[in-house]
């Protein structure tokens with residue numbers, strides 16, 4: 001049999017269905033808001049409307065209840081939420097925040113916004129989240145916080161990371177953008193650290209177009225997040241607050257439209273996750289006899305919610321490199337509806353290790369003179385090789401695919417499996 005990359009017939013020619021979660025409920029909710037004429041109700045001064053309108057406040061109550069957390073604060077993105085979280089902890093210029101290099105860039109930029117120095121710790125080879133041992137080696141007298149990411153839907157090692165944080169009296173911010181509805185030892189992600197942040201952008205499990213939610217049990221953190229969200233500097237005088245640290249505000253407000261959609265989406269979350277998890281289990285079981293492919297399993301006593309399905313490819317066992325293998329798999333598959341330009345949704349690596357971005361390599365962020373990197377200890381390095389496991393995963397082993405969502409049929413999933421199996425069986429053709 002000839003592989004499609006060599007001119008053979010591909011396993012799949014028709015587009016895969018799109019991930020579509022928006023239905024009659026969201027349309028009715030949006031119409032309800034449109035009919036009211038009030039598309040947002042925030043006022044950026046000390047007034048009852050400082051906390052937003054009825055939909056925003058309802059989403060916040062429902063989100064807090066769903067995740068079993070005291071406070072949920074709706075914002076216009078997870079990026080904004082991360083900025084609020086760092087600001088709320090009183091982080092100062094020159095403070096250090098330990099971060100993962102293997103995540104979306106905003107998880108580490110949040111440190112820079114407040115002049116803090118991101119210090120990159122390496123990740124776990126099998127779960128891809130921050131490695132406790134590596135975080136321990138990155139601690140210094142300047143460390144003030146750790147930003148732990150639940151990467152690809154896998155909860156971070158909360159027992160290990162939180163114990164380190166307690167021991168050193170520093171805070172944990174949990175970036176749960178990719179893991180709504182995951183659990184770690186009975187605790188929902190987003191509530192594992194001192195403050196959690198979710199994303200509601202279009203690519204996430206549930207979405208409002210753009211949006212985010214910050215969660216915390218700490219009333220003081222929650223109130224600071226609300227202030228930073230909505231022009232803190234113009235509010236705190238009349239509010240009677242005296243703490244001025246980081247009380248420079250932004251406009252990170254969510255509209256009533258997004259909040260109304262978010263309330264509907266939250267109700268659908270569990271069903272969407274159940275379908276997605278079942279699809280991932282089906283695919284990893286069907287690929288279990290391919291020795292070169294190692295799926296990422298849930299952490300012990302935890303629930304992984306598979307933002308994407310990440311796996312490792314061991315080229316030594318295949319006799320062919322990851323990227324050559326994946327090119328052949330992609331040739332067997334078709335794109336997905338609404339994402340045609342990306343081609344088949346199978347990708348080698350994730351984002352390049354963040355310290356390799358020009359901003360870190362050149363140490364230029366705000367202004368041309370190197371702020372805030374000019375405040376860093378000289379030991380803080382962004383050199384290539386800083387996080388060897390991340391580099392090995394990214395450049396050699398890790399791949400992920402996005403053909404797991406619950407709008408896919410069993411037949412669609414079988415095509416995905418068949419593509420991998422076919423390339424595995426006939427890999428001599430691409431050696």
Ligand SMILES: *Cc1c(COP(=O)(O)O)cnc(C)c1O
Pocket residue numbers: 076077078079080103104106107149175177178198199200201211212
């Ligand atoms: C998507 C994502 C973000 C940013 O979310 P936005 O809502 O787009 O700002 C942050 N961190 C991680 C890990 C993400 O996947």
